[in-house]
Amino acid sequence: MPFDYAPAPESRSIVDIESNYGLFIGGSFIEPTSGGFFKTINPATEEVLSEVAEAGQADVDAAVAAARRAYDKTWSKMSGKDRAKYIFRIARLIQERSRELAVLETLDNGKPIRESRDVDLPLVAAHFFYHAGWADKLEFAGYGPDPKSLGVAAQVIPWNFPLLMLAWKVAPALACGNTVVLKPAETTPLTALAFADICQQAGLPPGVVNIITGAGETGRMLVEHPDVDKVAFTGSTEVGKAIQRAVAGTKKKLTLELGGKAANIVFDDAPIDQAIEGIVNGIYFNQGHVCCAGSRLLLQESVADEALASLKRRLTTLRLGDPLDKNTDIGAINSSMQLSKIEELTASGEAEGAERWSPTCAIPDKGFWFPPTVFTNVTQAHRIAREEIFGPVLSVLTFRTPEEAVAKANNTPFGLSAGIWTEKGSRILWMANQMRAGIVWANTFNRFDPTSPFGGFKESGFGREGGVQGLGAYLNVEDPS
């Protein structure tokens, strides 16, 4: 039966990657003064895509100084109405260049084009549109009659949703009247650099947005810079804690969006096929490189066997391979380092007695890949039930009563998200109320929207991104009394 899917690769010719990129400081690309260059690769092929500047202390100083100048001279003095127009321009340009940006994102990150095209880019544009409209309406946001901007924002973002995380950081910062210095992750700098080009295209005043590239050390210099007023970080809990320590004793306002170990709880009355879709979307979306991923599946014992069988059958239909192929569901792991981490944790799962299962799927010869994986017979004591794996690995636990589900779901230092699958309305609301998590998805999972605040409880961080609550992260809302 010759009924197979044809490879449908998105054309690369739409992107024009330069052989090397400088730092975007004060409105133009400049050579790094103190650092060298580092390579960024396509994780699906290990091909070198470009060389990117590594910002050192002098470059960080220059970027912060440019942001300060732009804040003092231009941006803080501009009317909200005019700030809004620049942000609207950026939103439009992102829509116009969305195909190009989606391909670039997939090349640099390894995520399936279906996701970068249908999820990341539409959300990026929507985020700028939403916040553009706030710029001249901040007095209605509930933070008092005349909320003030903070100044220069230092922003450090991760590699899992490179351009979307940039949007979550830059859009509210600009709307609230701050200028920014943003550092993308070292493995995924290209869309941020394309965004710098968009800022130029939009005619954004020089220095309002500065993009500096580099690794952890550059990020450390940025958040520790004394002339920064605001630090926003999305990434691992470990680094988040270091940043919280670093800003201790300063006047810098801090928001953190860190790791998670979300429970996705399936009750026996849930529509199983729908729940399976939610479970798959919850943990295999973006190769599980999602801080709010539903990485712990809690099945009510009475439906556990049936649900597991359905899940496994569904996983056999997942297609792993070329991220640029529109048929691909599971792309490449972002880096060899991340792959090693996933391998190490899954090995611990087996060693600790959990049962490992993956559908048979061909793994490409080159690049970094990990098959969708399910662990059963997992208990709360296993490392794979406690630590964030950040990969396409699902740990399955069971429960008997709603109380037990709540106890297990909350039994973690994290508190970013949770999923609930049940047909009973009163139980949904009770469960949602019990979850110690910032986002609760009931009968759905991994939905995002610029109007919907995102952020965690406990060690998953503090502050919100998106929605009216997200504005509070970029305004001076603290009143001494």
Next chain:
Amino acid sequence: MGLEGRAATLATRSIKKDSKIWAIDTAISMVDLTTLEGMDTDGKVRALCAKALHPDPTDPTCPAVAAVCVYGDLVATTRACVGDRVHVAAVATAFPSGRASMDVKLMDTKQAVADGADEIDMVIDRGAFLAGNYAKVFEEIVAVKEACGDAHLKVILETGELKTYDNVRRASWLAMQAGADFIKTSTGKVSPAATLPVTLLMLEAVRDFADQTGTRIGVKAAGGIKTSKDAIRYLVMVKETVGEDWLNPDMFRFGASSLLNDLLMQRQRMRDGHYSGPDYVTID
């Protein structure tokens, strides 16, 4: 919600070249070529039968459709035209509303079978279903199945009137347990007719029924499927949900009329390398 998301994802799967040629021929062979109008005549039905046997008169390699689907009073004419080369399906049980007495419904069925129909497309009593009288719906299907004798029974749920996915799921199970050989989305007289999500739901029901009982039930998506692209999306969904065992006319059908010409034009385009036009396929 899950259904709609999954259906939308599958709709973006890419089918090209040999797979597309195969898919178009398979889709043609799955068509129940249908005329269900008050103005139907023997002449209209004879034309339709000719088309069913030779959808593309310029190309003898083009497969015949699965069946011709007509009102009961036109079964004899239809059977006379097609012989035993394609199936003859009759809509029965007071199609499309299902509003008649049990005796009338059974007579309707028996007469169609006696006239030569080997497939009966019955409608369920949606009124009874929505009133919660599931036993009545069930018993009616059982009785019609018995009246069918050797003829295959397709049970039309009329999903556009059941409105909710929960109802469709329940009706699917009810029909399968009552002895349906096929479950069918719609009469084509109510909008919406077949949709990808609702068909996905019925495919899931069929899959789970086969898992639990070992009995394989067919699915017919009827109404609203007009383009080759649509048809291929349905085939992708069949493949991903119930597997390749259902990718044949014994297990999956399209209830359609205008779809066939679009499939034929696509077929010609694949064969000739350029786009075809409506004057190069026959009107029925």
Next chain:
Amino acid sequence: MSRVDVRKTHKLFIGGAFPRSESGRTYEVTDSKEQFLANMALASRKDARDAVLAARSAVAKWSSATAYNRGQVLYRIAEVMEGRREQFISEVSDSEGVSSRKAGAHVDAAIDRWVWYAGWADKYAQVIGNTNPVAGPFFNFSVPEPTGVVAAVAPQDASVLGLVSVVAPIIVTGNAVIVMPSSSRPIPAITLAECLATSDVPAGVVNILTGAPAEVMPWLAEHADVNALDLTGIVDEGVAADLERSAAGTVKRVRGAAPHADWQATPSLSRMRAFVEVKTVWHPMGV
């Protein structure tokens, strides 16, 4: 010859009870003229630990009490304080070395602050929370939920008004608090504890540890079962920085030092926002 007065040794307030410090330690507090006022319990690390236990066990029930009920409970505190207004005025006057008239203004403002926050109990969620018009068929709403257990340092100068201004917003939003009142002017805090104990505040919702913040707060800042710090009353910037650093160990929320705020000013939402977590719930809409 005047009567020989009964000298007091005040105790801590933990879990609704008044225990001595587990360490047995006390310290002496004097008025603004260095005259003896009372002995105070000098809280230790273990008292802090006990207070965290008491606060944690109180928080589940308190946070799930209805907003209406929390408002009633806070209002009741104002009623009980009003009944002991004269006592508060004399204690504030002694402690802070201010005139009775000025002390009266402080005490009145403190009572009024309870009333102000009591009224917020069933309103802040409407102002801080909302529904979100997401681009899709979902019902999406955001609600503020209590952070949990908060360890706070009240201002050193404003012995009652500052204390109430710190504690009220923390508990009205459903949190439990362990608060260290002014070290040198702690007596009104103990009187407040007596008011709390005889009002309707459930045991453990407010815990008061007298003593030295620099000694006890580091334990609370590092305690993994404390969710947030309110450093309002910390005067020494170095101590505040150390506590903020310790807080990072479990990503605690920290409200920074503001030792000399104008406590007579009408507050804003700021303090209530500081110790709530916004939870956002999504549910599909469809038939």
